[in-house]
Amino acid sequence: MSTTTYMVIAAAVLVFIVIFQIAKASEYVSVLKGEDHSRKQNNRINGFMLLGFMILGFIGVWYCNKLLYKTTLFPHGSASVEGEKIDEMFMITTAVTGLIFVITQFLLFYFAWKYQEKEGQKAFYFPHNNKLELIWTVVPAIFLTVLVVFGLKFWFRITSDAPKGALEVEIVGKQFGWIMRYPGKDKNFGRTYFRVISDENNNSLGQVWENNDSLKLTADPANYDDVVTTTTMYVVKNRPVKLIIGSRDVIHDVGLNHFRLKMDAVPGIPTTLWFTPNETTKERRIRTGNPDFVYEISCDQMCGNGHYSMRGIIEVVTQEEFDVWMAKQKPNYYVAKPEKDPSAAPAVADTTAKPAAIAAVVNK
Amino acid sequence: MSSEATHVQQQTLTVPHETHVEIHHGHHHETFLTKYVFSQDHKTIAKQFLITGMFWALIGGLFSVIFRLQLGFPEAKFPWLEMLLGEWAKGGQLQAEAYYALVTMHGTVLVFFVLTAGLSGTFSNFLIPLQVGARDMASPFLNMLSYWFFFTASIVMLSSLFVQTGPFSGGWTAYPPLSALGEASPGSKVGMDLWLVSMALFVVSSLLGGLNYIATVLNMRTKGMSMTRLPLTIWAFFFTAVLGVLSFPVLLSGFILLIFDRHFGTSFYLSDIYINGQALPNEGGSAILYQHLFWFLGHPEVYIILLPAMGMASEILSVNSRKPIFGYMAMVGSLFAITILAFLVWAHHMFVTGLNPFLGAFFVLLTLLIAVPSAIKVFNWLTTLWKGNIRFTPAMLFAMGFVSLFISGGLTGIFLGNSSLDIHLHDTYFVIAHFHIVMGVASMFGMFAGIYHWYPKMYSRYLNNTLGYIHFWVTMIGAYLIFWPMHYEGLAGMPRRYYKFDIWESFKHFGTLNQFISIVSIIVFLAQILFLVNFFYSIWKGRKVTTQNPWGANTLEWTTPITPGHGNWSGEIPEVHRWAYDYGKDGKEFTTQTTPVSADESKH
Numbered sequence: 001m002s003t004t005t006y007m008v009i010a011a012a013v014l015v016f017i018v019i020f021q022i023a024k025a026s027e028y029v030s031v032l033k034g035e036d037h038s039r040k041q042n043n044r045i046n047g048f049m050l051l052g053f054m055i056l057g058f059i060g061v062w063y064c065n066k067l068l069y070k071t072t073l074f075p076h077g078s079a080s081v082e083g084e085k086i087d088e089m090f091m092i093t094t095a096v097t098g099l100i101f102v103i104t105q106f107l108l109f110y111f112a113w114k115y116q117e118k119e120g121q122k123a124f125y126f127p128h129n130n131k132l133e134l135i136w137t138v139v140p141a142i143f144l145t146v147l148v149v150f151g152l153k154f155w156f157r158i159t160s161d162a163p164k165g166a167l168e169v170e171i172v173g174k175q176f177g178w179i180m181r182y183p184g185k186d187k188n189f190g191r192t193y194f195r196v197i198s199d200e201n202n203n204s205l206g207q208v209w210e211n212n213d214s215l216k217l218t219a220d221p222a223n224y225d226d227v228v229t230t231t232t233m234y235v236v237k238n239r240p241v242k243l244i245i246g247s248r249d250v251i252h253d254v255g256l257n258h259f260r261l262k263m264d265a266v267p268g269i270p271t272t273l274w275f276t277p278n279e280t281t282k283e284r285r286i287r288t289g290n291p292d293f294v295y296e297i298s299c300d301q302m303c304g305n306g307h308y309s310m311r312g313i314i315e316v317v318t319q320e321e322f323d324v325w326m327a328k329q330k331p332n333y334y335v336a337k338p339e340k341d342p343s344a345a346p347a348v349a350d351t352t353a354k355p356a357a358i359a360a361v362v363n364k
Numbered sequence: 365m366s367s368e369a370t371h372v373q374q375q376t377l378t379v380p381h382e383t384h385v386e387i388h389h390g391h392h393h394e395t396f397l398t399k400y401v402f403s404q405d406h407k408t409i410a411k412q413f414l415i416t417g418m419f420w421a422l423i424g425g426l427f428s429v430i431f432r433l434q435l436g437f438p439e440a441k442f443p444w445l446e447m448l449l450g451e452w453a454k455g456g457q458l459q460a461e462a463y464y465a466l467v468t469m470h471g472t473v474l475v476f477f478v479l480t481a482g483l484s485g486t487f488s489n490f491l492i493p494l495q496v497g498a499r500d501m502a503s504p505f506l507n508m509l510s511y512w513f514f515f516t517a518s519i520v521m522l523s524s525l526f527v528q529t530g531p532f533s534g535g536w537t538a539y540p541p542l543s544a545l546g547e548a549s550p551g552s553k554v555g556m557d558l559w560l561v562s563m564a565l566f567v568v569s570s571l572l573g574g575l576n577y578i579a580t581v582l583n584m585r586t587k588g589m590s591m592t593r594l595p596l597t598i599w600a601f602f603f604t605a606v607l608g609v610l611s612f613p614v615l616l617s618g619f620i621l622l623i624f625d626r627h628f629g630t631s632f633y634l635s636d637i638y639i640n641g642q643a644l645p646n647e648g649g650s651a652i653l654y655q656h657l658f659w660f661l662g663h664p665e666v667y668i669i670l671l672p673a674m675g676m677a678s679e680i681l682s683v684n685s686r687k688p689i690f691g692y693m694a695m696v697g698s699l700f701a702i703t704i705l706a707f708l709v710w711a712h713h714m715f716v717t718g719l720n721p722f723l724g725a726f727f728v729l730l731t732l733l734i735a736v737p738s739a740i741k742v743f744n745w746l747t748t749l750w751k752g753n754i755r756f757t758p759a760m761l762f763a764m765g766f767v768s769l770f771i772s773g774g775l776t777g778i779f780l781g782n783s784s785l786d787i788h789l790h791d792t793y794f795v796i797a798h799f800h801i802v803m804g805v806a807s808m809f810g811m812f813a814g815i816y817h818w819y820p821k822m823y824s825r826y827l828n829n830t831l832g833y834i835h836f837w838v839t840m841i842g843a844y845l846i847f848w849p850m851h852y853e854g855l856a857g858m859p860r861r862y863y864k865f866d867i868w869e870s871f872k873h874f875g876t877l878n879q880f881i882s883i884v885s886i887i888v889f890l891a892q893i894l895f896l897v898n899f900f901y902s903i904w905k906g907r908k909v910t911t912q913n914p915w916g917a918n919t920l921e922w923t924t925p926i927t928p929g930h931g932n933w934s935g936e937i938p939e940v941h942r943w944a945y946d947y948g949k950d951g952k953e954f955t956t957q958t959t960p961v962s963a964d965e966s967k968h
Contacts, residue, residue, distance in 0.1 A: 005444055012890065020897065023830035027907060030829070039755070046756035046833065050764070057844065068852035071873060086788050093785065097775040104742055104771050111749040112764060115685070116756065123686040123948035124751035132747070133694050133740065140739035144732045144778070151782035152725050158784060159721035175548065175639070194636040195643045206638070245718075249639040250542040251651055253716065253791065257857020257870055260788040264717045266651050267541060268635030271718030296870050300791040300859045302535040304542060304549045305460045308862035 040117070047116035054109035058102070073257060076288050079295060079316070080275040083260030085154045092150060096143055158261070162242035162274035169233055170244045171297075172205060173252030173265040176306035178297060179204050182227040184331055189244070190223025197248065202336035204228065205248075209333050228332035232313040233297070235277055236322045242274040252310065255300035259314075262300050277316040284316075394930075402512075404504035405930040409511050410490035411822060414815070416511075416518060417482020418896060424473035427466040429889050434458040436882025438864040452530075460863045464533035465551055467861060469525070471536030472559070474804065476566055477521070479669040481514050483811050484608070487672055488577045488601040490818065494921035495595050497586025497938060499931045502579035506572045513569035517562045524558035532559040535861060537662065540633040540654050544625045547640045556626070560619050567616045570608050577605035586920070588940035592696075593957065595919050595944040596689060599696050600675020603703040604668050610707070611664040618657030625649070652717055659710035666803050667706045671699060673810020674741060674770075677763040679944075680817050681745055683917045684760035685752030686953060688945035691744045698737035705734045715783040716790050724783050731781035738774050742767065753948075757915070758832030759817035765840045766809040772844075773802025776851065791861075794854025797847045805843045812836075815899070820914050824927045825906030831898040835891055842888035846881050853877065918944050918956045 030038030069075065078084045115121075170181040170189060183189045190207050195215055197206035209223040235241040245254050247265035254273065255262040263273040285293045297312030317325065334341035403409060430449075433442065434457075441456035452462035489507065493500055501507045524531040533551025534542040538559070546553040581594070581602045594602075621632040625646075633654045634646035682689040689695060711719055711727040745767050754760070776798040779785045789795060812835075819827050858871045865871040913922040920940070924932050938958045946955040950966055 002443065016890075016894065016897075019834065019894065020831070023828050023834070023898075026830040027828055031907070042829065042833070043754075043756050046761060047754075049837065050756075050761075053840070060844070061848070064849055064852070068849060068877070071877075072852055072855035073857060074855065083788070086784060089782070089784050090779070090788075093779050093782065097778055101771065101775050104746065105768060107746045108749070108764065108767055108771070111746060111752075112754060112756075115749060115752045116754050117686075118753070121753050122951070123753040125688065125948045125950075126690060126747070126751065127688040127945065128691045128693070133691050133744075136743040137736060137740055141736050144735055147778065147782060148729055148732050151728060151784045154784035155721060155725065155728070155782075155787075158787065159724075194638050197638040197643060199641065249637055250545070250548050251539055255791070255857065255859060257788075257792075262716050262787060262790060266718060267637050268647075269650065269652065269718060292869055294869050296868060298857070298859050298868065298870070302464075302539070302542065302861045305464055305533070305551075305863075307464075308460070308864060309867060311867060 043117050047113050050109050051113040054105065057105070073260075076284070078258070078260050079277060079279055079284065080256075080259035080261070081278050082158050082275045083258075084278075085157065086260040089150055089154050093147060096147065100143075162272070163240045166240035166242040166274055167236055168242045168244065169235065170205075170246065171233065171254055171265070171312075172246045172248055173254070173299065173303070173310070174204075174248040175250065175304050176299070176310040178231060178233075178254075178310070178312040179248075180229045180233045181205060181332075182229075182326070182329070183222075184225030184227055186222055186225055188222040190226050191220040193217060194248070202332065204230075205332075207332065209336075224333045225331045226333070227326070227329040228335075229329070231311075232315055234315050234317055234322055234325055236319050237277050237280045237283075237316050239319065240274055240276045242272060245271045245273060250303050251301050252299045252303045253301035254312075255298040256295070256314070257298065258295050264301055277314075280316045280318060281314075282317075402508060404500070404508045406489045406493050406501050406504065406507060407822070407928070407930075407932075409507055410486050412511050413481055413485030413489060413514070414822075416515065417478050417486060418899070420473050420477040420518065421482065421892070422896065424470050424478060425889050425892060427470040427473070429886055430458065431463055431466045431470070432882040432885045434463055434863065436879040438866065461530060461533060461550060463863045464535075464549075464861070465530045465555075468533050468535055468551070469521075469531055472521070472532075472563075475536060475665065475669070476563070477514075477518065479804070479807050479811070480570065480608075480665070481566070483669065483672050483807060483814075484577075484601065484604055485511070485514065485573060486811075487597070487676060487814050487818075488573065488605065490822065491597055491921065492577055492580050492601055493584070494821070494924065494928075494932060495598050495919050495944075496581060496584060497589055497920050497940065498580060498584035499933075499937070501576045502584060503576055507576050510569045510572035510576065513565050513572065517565035517569060520558055520562035520565065524555050524562070527554050527558065529553040529555055531555040537655075537658060538622075539658075540622060540625065540651055541637055544622060544633055545637070545639060545644075546626075547642075557623075560623055560626075564616060564619055567612045567619075570612050574605040574608040574612075577601055578609065581605075586937045586940055589920075589957075592693075593940055593943045595675075596678040596692070596695055596699075597672075597675040599699055600671045600678075603699050604671045607664045607668050607671070607703055607706060611661040611668075614657055615661035618654055618661075621657070622654065652714070652719075655714055655717060656710070659713045660707075662713065663710040664706040666799075667702055669803055669807045670770075670810075671702070673766055673807040673813075674699070676810050676814040676817070677766045678745070678748075679919070680759050680763040680813050681748050681767075682945055682947060683817075683915050684755045684757055684763070685749055686755070686916075686947045687748055687752040688947055688949075689744070690747035690750075691740070692943065692945060694740055695744055698740045701737040702734060705730060705737070709734065709781075712781055712783070712786070715786045721783075728781060728783050732778065734781075735774070735778055738770075742771055742774075757816065758827070758829060758836055759813045759815075761833070761836045761840075762809045762813035762816060765836065766806050766813060768840075769801050769806040769809060769843065772848075773798055773800075773806060777802060788857075789854055791859055792854035793850045793858045793860060796860050797850035797854060800850075801843070801847050805839075805847070809839075812839075812895070817915070818921075819899075819902070820909045821921055821924075821928075823903050823906070824909050825902050826909060826914075827902045827906060828898050831894060835895045835898070838891035839888055842884050842891065845884045846888065849877055849881065913956075916954050918946060918954055920957060923956065923958055 078087050168183055172179045192206045193208050194206050207223040208217050208220045210219045245263050245265045247267045252265040253262055259275050261273055261275055263271050285291055295314040299307055299310035443456045445453035446456050452459055529550040532555045534549055542548050543552055543556055624630040625632050625634055631646035631649035633651050634649045637644040678689050709727055709731045712731045715724050780789055780798055816827055816832055853874055909926050912926055923938050940957045941960045942957055944957055949955055
């Protein structure tokens with residue numbers, strides 16, 4: 001241990017001893033002066049401190065907001081259309097609860113100070129009053145009804161089915177990273193099964209693209225054009241995007257703080273979430289003046305010792321940029337089996353898939 | 365149980381009077397072992413719970429200081445940490461696995477061992493027989509077992525800190541599959557087995573205690589002590605016990621299924637898992653099932669922690685305002701409403717698990733409904749202060765601090781209970797701020813209030829007042845300084861349970877704030893050590909209590925001798941003639957419950 005550590009410990013111990021001795025001494029003094037006298041003195045001091053605490057507390061709340069508001073997500077607004085509603089809901093709730101907060105904290109500390117023990121003051125015997133109690137049952141109930149109504153209105157909107165024509169992306173969590181899949185030209189995700197997952201063979205999602213007799217699997221042709229990427233997800237500005245969320249191992253959570261949304265990724269139980277990005281990454285960089293800005297996906301559910309590093313990125317682009325990017329992506333089937341790639345060896349399987357087979361596995 | 369209880373009562377009643385005067389020896393021969401270790405006296409068992417709880421609070425608090433050091437100073441090296449933790453702090457820097465182990469243990473220990481066993485175990489045990497007018501619990505033997513099950517749970521949990529793969533590290537909620545699979549995390553290996561065994565023992569302890577509390581309150585009230593004359597403390601302990609008895613078994617069932625999944629190849633919670641390059645055989649289970657079972661206890665647990673604090677704060681506010689508690693029946697009614705609603709809101713912890721949104725809507729409604737009884741309580745506490753003649757004892761200050769924190773933390777619950785906001789704020793620092801204020805610190809304040817208030821009855825000595833005031837003010841100011849700014853981190857979306865934030869564009873700008881919070885939390889931790897010193901010093905050296913009723917309170921515990929023996933009252937148990945809150949009635953400062961109603965007394 002370094003000398004500074006010893007010094008700090010020594011200083012702390014010393015402060016402790018001093019406080020303890022003072023406290024002991026003050027007790028002797030109070031016994032000598034008369035306990036009643038010292039009790040009254042303590043009462044005055046603490047009554048004053050409670051009032052001071054309230055005043056400084058309110059100033060502190062204001063100052064904290066002034067200092068930290070800019071560190072929150074509010075100054076730059078929500079990056080999704082749905083998130084705007086959530087921000088609105090937040091502000092309504094803050095207004096209502098803020099009012100109650102100020103009133104009740106004020107009364108608590110003001111009453112304490114005002115009605116502290118005084119010579120000759122008698123407590124008022126006031127055991128109950130039905131009218132008052134009725135008022136403060138009904139008034140909060142009304143406030144809460146308003147909040148519930150607003151909340152549920154937004155909630156049902158957010159959790160409704162994604163609009164037609166939404167871009168669909170599958171996002172799968174694993175310890176400790178994200179895998180994304182796009183359905184490709186046929187707009188259908190091929191079937192996946194966890195027993196055929198194989199990281200060595202470039203099949204990180206377990207796409208069923210060949211027959212497997214022991215597992216009784218038949219190849220799903222819809223898999224042949226599915227594009228699989230990791231870490232970064234491309235989505236389109238002003239086009240709703242529907243996430244189909246899954247997990248390979250433990251529970252993760254797709255946390256989209258800029259879009260004001262999140263949803264758990266649970267192994268075995270697919271979940272969904274949709275939103276409409278309203279600003280491209282580039283636009284936001286310019287508007288916020290932060291050239292390093294990125295939309296991040298944070299894992300928000302404890303998933304193991306690498307939880308804190310499970311970072312994904314959402315790149316919001318225009319439709320044109322998206323199309324250009326997508327055209328450059330090679331379907332995962334061809335990444336895993338380069339020998340089947342038509343661009344490497346022409347005239348291959350892709351088109352031989354029977355339409356009926358595709359129809360049978362429509363987008364599970 | 366009840367036959368045993370009457371047996372004890374009869375035995376005490378038939379013992380000749382003079383043995384009771386010798387209070388230090390009690391009514392039967394006691395050895396050191398039966399008096400201090402395997403005691404069946406509810407007062408001793410209460411102290412055992414309290415001191416074990418304090419030990420755990422110290423450990424749990426120390427853990428939080430260590431992981432706060434990591435959060436505040438992620439780049440700094442603390443060589444002493446390596447001395448303390450060895451491999452866990454290689455080169456003086458806390459490792460991720462250690463960080464998660466500490467966070468998990470902090471949560472488990474504080475929620476279950478400190479704020480459940482330490483709070484209910486202490487004050488339900490101590491106050492129920494004293495305030496209802498009983499010689500002891502309905503079954504003193506089961507009561508003793510309750511403590512020793514808790515003690516054993518403690519030993520097992522403590523031992524898990526020393527196993528090679530470390531204690532469980534997947535968060536105190538222990539969600540599978542992370543908690544079910546040793547492959548998923550080293551903490552989920554033998555550490556998790558010990559965690560489960562310890563928690564199972566804890567549930568047994570909690571049930572033995574809870575059944576005893578219920579039986580005692582219902583069956584062993586003294587003559588004249590009708591239910592509506594009970595002090596609010598007892599009502600609160602009663603409802604707490606009911607909550608525990610009905611919800612802990614569900615938790616245990618969840619744990620048993622988890623044990624089966626871990627060791628016996630079942631698939632209750634497991635399905636479609638590929639981990640460490642291997643697909644597991646399990647199919648068809650639901651990881652969400654565990655969350656339902658867990659939160660079916662987990663949410664009532666919040667009230668198991670909070671209700672005793674509410675009850676004690678009500679009592680202490682009334683005694684020190686020298687005024688009756690305002691709206692006694694409304695207070696009982698709101699406790700009852702909270703108890704019922706506590707069972708109907710668990711899924712608000714699961715809005716973002718993919719729960720059916722329609723189902724979620726009901727949980728939103730029921731969750732926000734809880735705010736109504738909570739609001740009634742707050743307004744009634746405020747009205748209790750109004751036009752009082754208030755004495756600021758340390759207990760009173762902590763009770764007022766409890767109300768302040770309950771308001772602050774309760775209001776943020778209105779944000780989180782509303783699913784459309786929870787979908788944004790879930791699992792961020794906003795949640796940490798919310799539940800630490802309303803459940804953690806507020807209940808801790810209730811516990812401190814109780815300790816300062818009933819210490820004279822426990823040890824026949826006073827705690828040092830000056831240290832009490834310092835303790836209160838440092839903790840009060842510190843608690844707000846620590847947790848208030850965390851709301852803002854949550855509003856940036858900063859997730860909880862992150863070891864560090866350096867790679868995150870969205871969260872890395874909170875470095876200074878995290879440092880500030882860490883420094884304040886160390887100071888607050890030191891103030892708690894000051895309290896511990898005060899506590900143990902005063903047991904032997906504190907100012908002696910010389911009057912039977914030092915606070916001028918109405919309740920029965922202050923009619924016992926200054927140092928009550930086993931059996932509590934030397935003679936017959938006093939009869940009760942009125943409710944506990946006749947303060948300032950008819951110009952009299954206080955009228956104890958044992959005072960008969962006189963003919964000229966005004967009615968209310």
